[in-house]
Amino acid sequence: SYVLTQPPSVAVAPGKTASITCGGDDIATKSVHWYQHKPGQAPLLVLNYNAERPSGIPERFSGSNSGNTATLTISRVEAGDEADYYCQVWHSPRWLFGGGTELTVL
Amino acid sequence: EVQLVESGGGLVQPGRSLRLSCAASGFTFEDFAMHWVRRPPGKGLEWVSSISVKGGGIGYADSVTGRFTISRDDAKNSLFLQMNSLRVEDTAFYFCAKTFGGVIGNDAFDVWGQGTMVTVSS
Numbered sequence: 001s002y003v004l005t006q007p008p009s010v011a012v013a014p015g016k017t018a019s020i021t022c023g024g025d026d027i028a029t030k031s032v033h034w035y036q037h038k039p040g041q042a043p044l045l046v047l048n049y050n051a052e053r054p055s056g057i058p059e060r061f062s063g064s065n066s067g068n069t070a071t072l073t074i075s076r077v078e079a080g081d082e083a084d085y086y087c088q089v090w091h092s093p094r095w096l097f098g099g100g101t102e103l104t105v106l
Numbered sequence: 107e108v109q110l111v112e113s114g115g116g117l118v119q120p121g122r123s124l125r126l127s128c129a130a131s132g133f134t135f136e137d138f139a140m141h142w143v144r145r146p147p148g149k150g151l152e153w154v155s156s157i158s159v160k161g162g163g164i165g166y167a168d169s170v171t172g173r174f175t176i177s178r179d180d181a182k183n184s185l186f187l188q189m190n191s192l193r194v195e196d197t198a199f200y201f202c203a204k205t206f207g208g209v210i211g212n213d214a215f216d217v218w219g220q221g222t223m224v225t226v227s228s
Binding site: 031033035037041042043044045048049054084086088090092093094095096097098099100 | 141143145150151152153156165167168201203206211212213214215216218219220221
């Protein structure tokens, strides 16, 4: 079965850059979506189709997808970016989420 | 404003049933595929089920196949999840979400509800 692997946690200082990876076999052949989830809130789509930002998502959020790794990059990290982040792919006939990465802003 | 509001969660004993609802507003509900996603306490997001426009395509996670049934009522702008034979491991926040298009695959989930908590315990 297809598995998406994310690091459990990433820590970064304010103003620095955070990179969250999502590993999967030949993931570059799939479209990867990324979500931000804060406690008590609805999950929020931050990137779709690897690198497209929905309306309202800051340019600080960017993405790439190559080989066996997709990456969500958050530039100039702010305290408000602290959350859990999930990658997602469609692996017919199922949707798959990565295990999630807890982003801590130091 | 595009909005999804879940309801129907609560405390239920193992083996019993529960029906979740998701009320949609602010968009043409019948034009979009819809999904249920859950997050168990201390764990990550897990896809549960999806339904395409007009219910033409339906999918379930292996963990709920045969126990959960997804449905939609386009006249009432509502999505449902009938959960039977509930297990302790079904305990989670349940979210409904819409997608960009009408089919259950490929397009991201662009709008989510706040979720409803389901606790399965004796």
